[in-house]
Amino acid sequence: IRWMADAAGFPETAGGLFMGGGSAANLTAVVAARDAKLQPEKRLDGTVYVSAETHSSALRALAVAGFLPGQIRRVAPDEAFRMDTDDLARLVEADLAGGRRPFLVVATAGTTNVGAVDPLDRIAAVCERRGLWLHVDGAFGASALLSPARRALLKGVERADSLAWDAHKWLFQTYGCGALIVRDRRRLEQAFRVETDYLRDGDLPGAAPNFWDLGLETSRPARALKLWLTLQTMGTEAVAAAVEHGFRLAAWAEDEIRRTPGWGLVTPASMAIVTFRLNDGGLSAEQADALTLEAGRRLERSGFAFVGATRVAGRAALRICALHPDATERDMRETIRRLDAEARASRKELAR
Ligand SMILES: *Cc1c(COP(=O)(O)O)cnc(C)c1O
Numbered sequence: 605i606r607w608m609a610d611a612a613g614f615p616e617t618a619g620g621l622f623m624g625g626g627s628a629a630n631l632t633a634v635v636a637a638r639d640a641k642l643q644p645e646k647r648l649d650g651t652v653y654v655s656a657e658t659h660s661s662a663l664r665a666l667a668v669a670g671f672l673p674g675q676i677r678r679v680a681p682d683e684a685f686r687m688d689t690d691d692l693a694r695l696v697e698a699d700l701a702g703g704r705r706p707f708l709v710v711a712t713a714g715t716t717n718v719g720a721v722d723p724l725d726r727i728a729a730v731c732e733r734r735g736l737w738l739h740v741d742g743a744f745g746a747s748a749l750l751s752p753a754r755r756a757l758l759k760g761v762e763r764a765d766s767l768a769w770d771a772h773k774w775l776f777q778t779y780g781c782g783a784l785i786v787r788d789r790r791r792l793e794q795a796f797r798v799e800t801d802y803l804r805d806g807d808l809p810g811a812a813p814n815f816w817d818l819g820l821e822t823s824r825p826a827r828a829l830k831l832w833l834t835l836q837t838m839g840t841e842a843v844a845a846a847v848e849h850g851f852r853l854a855a856w857a858e859d860e861i862r863r864t865p866g867w868g869l870v871t872p873a874s875m876a877i878v879t880f881r882l883n884d885g886g887l888s889a890e891q892a893d894a895l896t897l898e899a900g901r902r903l904e905r906s907g908f909a910f911v912g913a914t915r916v917a918g919r920a921a922l923r924i925c926a927l928h929p930d931a932t933e934r935d936m937r938e939t940i941r942r943l944d945a946e947a948r949a950s951r952k953e954l955a956r
Contacts, residue, residue: 605618605619605621605783606618607835607840608620608785609785611749612746612749612761612764612785614762614785614787615787617787617788617789617790618787619785619786619789619818620783620784620785620789620818621783621784621815621818621819622771622781622782622824622827622828623783623819623820623821623824623827624780624782625743625770625772625782626659626741626743626744626782627661627664627782629768629770629782629784630659630661630662630665630710630743630768631661631668631820632784632796633768633786634665634668634669634708634710634739635669636766636791636792636796637707637708637766638669638708638795639791639794640737640791640794640795641707641708641736641737642707646705647670648672649703650675650704650705650706650707650708651699651704651705651706652666652671652675652706652708652709652710653677653679653696653708653710654666654677654678654709654710655681655686655687655712656680656681656685657685657712657715657717658715658741659712659716659741662710662741677695677699679692679695684720684874685715686720686721686722687711687712687722687723687727689723689726689727692730696734696736700734706736707736708736708737708738708739709727709730709731709736709739710739711727711738711739711741712740712745713740713741713746713748713757713758713761713875714742714744714745714746714875717877717879717914717916718874718877718879718923719854719871719873719874719876719877719878720871721758721874724740724760724763725759725760725763726760727760728760728764731763732763737765738764738765738766739764739765739766739768741768742761742767742769743768743770743782744770744774745757745758746758746761746769746774747773747847748774748847748875749761750840750843750844751847751851752844753848753851754847754848764787765786765787765788765791766785766786766787767784767785769782769784770783771831773927774847774876774927775834776834776843776927777831778830780825781830781831782827784819789818792817792819793817796820803816803822849927849929850926850927851875853876853924853926853927853931853935853936854873854877854924855873856936856937857873857878857924857926857940860936860937860940861878861940864944866882866884866944866947867881867944868881870916870917870919870921876926877925878923878924880921880922880924881893881896881919881920881921881922882896889919892920893919893920895951896921896947897913898946899922899943899944899946899947899950900912900913900943902946902950903943903946906946908938909939909942911923911924911939911943912925922943924939
């Protein structure tokens with residue numbers, strides 16, 4: 605936890621805990637923000653700001669924490685699917701003027717669909733000006749903090765109140781290894797600690813932290829152990845190099861897409877994610893949708909590679925997010941070449 609808090613640039617007061625993943629971390633952060641910023645009887649006046657690309661688990665967390673749809677504002681995206689901070693500031697001011705209590709912004713560092721990073725510094729400025737809690741969902745993207753060449757992408761994260769960071773994504777762990785890091789550990793205690801007569805051993809002087817006071821779970825597995833073991837055996841520099849490799853894998857795929865006639869980028873490589881589709885002038889948008897997805901399905905059936913299907917700005921696209929340290933430049937280029945071959949074969953079959 606301390607190592608992750610240092611990577612985020614959080615102060616000495618920081619703390620946090622491991623839990624099942626980003627979904628649980630987002631819920632924990634929403635509850636901490638609610639209890640830090642809203643008096644219980646004013647909860648229905650609170651307003652929350654998310655973007656069009658905010659992960660579904662954050663929206664579920666808001667519902668579970670008792671917020672109604674009318675309390676959630678969707679900030680407009682910019683052309684690169686990032687939160688538009690002018691729109692954010694406008695919405696916050698309008699809510700303040702209307703007697704609401706803006707209390708939380710959920711920003712994303714590495715959106716699931718296209719790897720967009722919200723402008724954290726500018727969002728932090730809005731939050732600091734109006735006293736809102738800034739939660740950064742870095743479930744996928746926070747690992748970029750470990751790469752000296754990339755950490756500037758997350759500039760401003762050090763001003764956040766909380767950060768969700770999954771080790772079971774870009775830190776190469778098996779599932780069940782997510783973390784929430786908060787700037788002030790007492791905020792978690794204030795939200796989650798309940799006085800009991802039992803489980804008092806942690807109150808003794810010199811005792812280890814009572815993690816059940818910081819979150820939802822009482823009995824909990826040693827989720828941090830596997831990450832700790834990876835860091836101890838590989839070393840943090842090797843882990844950082846493996847994170848950096850993910851950026852390069854996406855860049856190689858992007859380069860091969862650019863070289864392949866008939867295909868176009870939908871979004872360029874960002875945080876190891878690249879999306880693309882057929883853009884052959886001879887195809888209607890609907891035909892390009894269908895053939896793009898069919899090429900992906902055929903490649904998967906061939907057993908060579910699985911490339912995910914998605915939708916970006918309402919149109920079908922394929923999405924590559926390849927993080928494996930052993931994947932190579934050749935793997936990435938060959939994946940694009942084979943997708944192209946599958947698309948051609950599929951077109952021929954349709955024409956027959
Ligand atoms: C994966 C992801 C989540 C959900 O995390 P889980 O570990 O699957 O619960 C939330 N937010 C973002 C941005 C993600 O990429």
